[in-house]
Amino acid sequence: MIHFSINKNLFLQTLNVTKRAISHKNAIPILSTVKITVEEEGITLIGSNGQISIENFISIKDENAGLLVSSSGSILLEATFFINVVSSLPDITLEFKEIEQNQIVLTSGKSEITLKGKDADQYPRIQEVPTSNPLILETSILKNLINQTAFAASSQESRPILTGVHFVLTNHKELKTVATDSHRMSQKKITLDKNGDNFDVVIPSRSLREFSSVFTDDIETVEIFFANNQILFRSENINFYTRLLEGSYPDTDRLIPSEFTNVVTFNTSDLRFAMERARLLSNATQNGTVKLEIEKGLVSAHVNSPEVGRVNEEIETESVSGEDLTISFNPTYLIEALKAITSEQVRISFISAVRPFTLVPAEGQEGEDFIQLITPVRTN
């Protein structure tokens, strides 16, 4: 029969992290609960949606937790409801006591709330991932890789493999991360400080976005372990499991062009705001595109919606070289690509009106290591 007391705020904060894996309306009802396991050394909270599982550990040694364990055990509690109840408690500490099988009392100040739980045995077992030979990455580097690629993954299930981000380690230290929805692509390469075992996996982009929310900036490094169809990201107190996508990822290297007829350097945010204006009107057109014209060193953007109106805009450039060109594309792809670029200037290289164009940061150290591709739309 469980019995412990704990600091309410730290408990709540940890519950909220665990809850990121818990979906309110899961097809498997038991997955809407949080599993609480109390042992002498601390408390483990587990949440899962079948794709992602998060295990959080609160140690009795954590001073912020003020955790006192009197008696151990396991129970399942409806996650959303339990969190609402905990956050409503009046005092800064709470006492959690199992009074009979699967029934607990929370006491805090003069408030006493009895809740019914479920038998912990009903909770599915999380598949174990062998934790030897970790790949160790700085959290900020991994989150950066995710930010720069995951948005380009597909949101449609028609080709499930494209909903993931392809992570490949070759030569024990060359890490390539790439995502594409077949209309645009984003690829980032880095060289690891320490060698690791080569791997080739596709991680669901949705899981990666949750990873970025769960692993806050105060967690400096993360250990990564692979099993057959799973990956485990581990920090001191968090185990974050996600399933991998099965199937082979398309060969994206061959898509990246190397010869161009036309190169323009823009101010990243000026170009982005121009595209946002263009998008307001392109949304009202049939093919949803903006037309970019490069003519005699001047670049301009045009949208013409017969119903709503027109945009015509000259866009400032840092430099223009090559032949004249007119090319049409979906401005949303360019806006999202530009959002991923932190460099003040961006270099865009074109081949022709029907071939994909590339974007790379025009300053900083990334250069060609961070390359994006956008496919134009043929108009008329």
Added chain:
Amino acid sequence: MIHFSINKNLFLQTLNVTKRAISHKNAIPILSTVKITVEEEGITLIGSNGQISIENFISIKDENAGLLVSSSGSILLEATFFINVVSSLPDITLEFKEIEQNQIVLTSGKSEITLKGKDADQYPRIQEVPTSNPLILETSILKNLINQTAFAASSQESRPILTGVHFVLTNHKELKTVATDSHRMSQKKITLDKNGDNFDVVIPSRSLREFSSVFTDDIETVEIFFANNQILFRSENINFYTRLLEGSYPDTDRLIPSEFTNVVTFNTSDLRFAMERARLLSNATQNGTVKLEIEKGLVSAHVNSPEVGRVNEEIETESVSGEDLTISFNPTYLIEALKAITSEQVRISFISAVRPFTLVPAEGQEGEDFIQLITPVRTN
């Protein structure tokens, strides 16, 4: 053919105020537009949803507007879309020029956006309200009256008159404001500084909430005018019209009890948080109530949901007098009532388990001038 230039931020801010009256999906399509009327002295923006109409005036004398009018005229523009376009413009000033009938060009920096509008003659005429003999109120006092009563109005159309707030001026200076949804009631009385003509009107609570958003705190006073079925709130640059509700408002004075068997003084926020905890579990019960027990000077709250669990809580009091009592009610009504009370302590007076109880601020100057009523729920 309209032609003016203006500061983008001020124009945008004023458009956003006007838009509060504009519904994106109005049954009358023309009401999704904003009407822009340009005259020598300034620009008038009009939005309406048929219930509320807002007229905003931007004067050429307003230094923040930087308004230069070259040519006057009127046009209708799709409000949401136009506001999005204006907010996307790159420069701090914009030029607005009608280039042909109902077609305008916005120029800002190097961006040039052409938009199609509609003929201003299609816009319905706003019924005029004679502006003589205004009632003048401080905006903060009026907003306070609204905050303290409008939430208690009904949100259901089954008795339309109860969706409004009853404003009655008697003896030229006694203003009474009252709202009820038949389960609870809130009434606030004030004495005006200046005499006015007596009136008796019911204003839709939804209009009053918009009023509070439109009349910001920097607007010190508001003039009020009445017509048959309309009311006009006027400040220097804003005319806010709303329809009145027709029909006679029920006599609420007779509902307010004056003799009690039991009076308890609580700390307002302690009681509110206790009720918020109770509500978490009462939501899962059949009748959704919390039971308050007053026994030998101790007050406690109880909820018992067979499925989810129980709450038992002793609530601290400042003073308790009278007989023992057990009473059940919907905690949401008490929570909302307590939110409207700014005083640190609240005095609640009971008659019996089946008669409404009253709440008044236990400190400050309001006292009985701000009284609320909540009807209990009979259990078993």
